[in-house]
Amino acid sequence: MSKMTLPPKRLFLIDSLGGLLSAFLLGVVLARFENMVGMPQNVLYLLSFIACVYAVFSFINHWQMKGNWRLYMKVLASANGLYCCLTIALVIYYRQQLTTLGLTYFLLEVVIIILLAYLELKIASL
Numbered sequence: 001m002s003k004m005t006l007p008p009k010r011l012f013l014i015d016s017l018g019g020l021l022s023a024f025l026l027g028v029v030l031a032r033f034e035n036m037v038g039m040p041q042n043v044l045y046l047l048s049f050i051a052c053v054y055a056v057f058s059f060i061n062h063w064q065m066k067g068n069w070r071l072y073m074k075v076l077a078s079a080n081g082l083y084c085c086l087t088i089a090l091v092i093y094y095r096q097q098l099t100t101l102g103l104t105y106f107l108l109e110v111v112i113i114i115l116l117a118y119l120e121l122k123i124a125s126l
Helices: 008-032 041-063 069-093 100-124
Strands: none
Touching: 008 041, 008 069, 008 100, 041 069, 069 100
16 A cells, blocks of 8 residues: 655645635734634734745745755744744633634634644655
């Protein structure tokens, strides 16, 4: 039985599209409905900006994938892990303000990003 793996170029693209989706949800949708989420708008904009930076980094690596892509994939996985740590810290800090909807969004985002980072590290180690 052969092992199925995701091509690194496609994984960079998936990460880039996910970053754009997160940036849009955080910076446009959730920021507009701040009262329904409970996270302050300036925090949502910060997280959205970080997601944009990661999306650009991922897209550049998708577009111009080089021989040292493993290093960039590991950097991206580490950055995603740091983003999750920041998000968890912000959820803890603003826990009194967060609504159930807000908490659910951030927990789902963290779970998805952790799974993606795990996959990135796994692919980079092959």
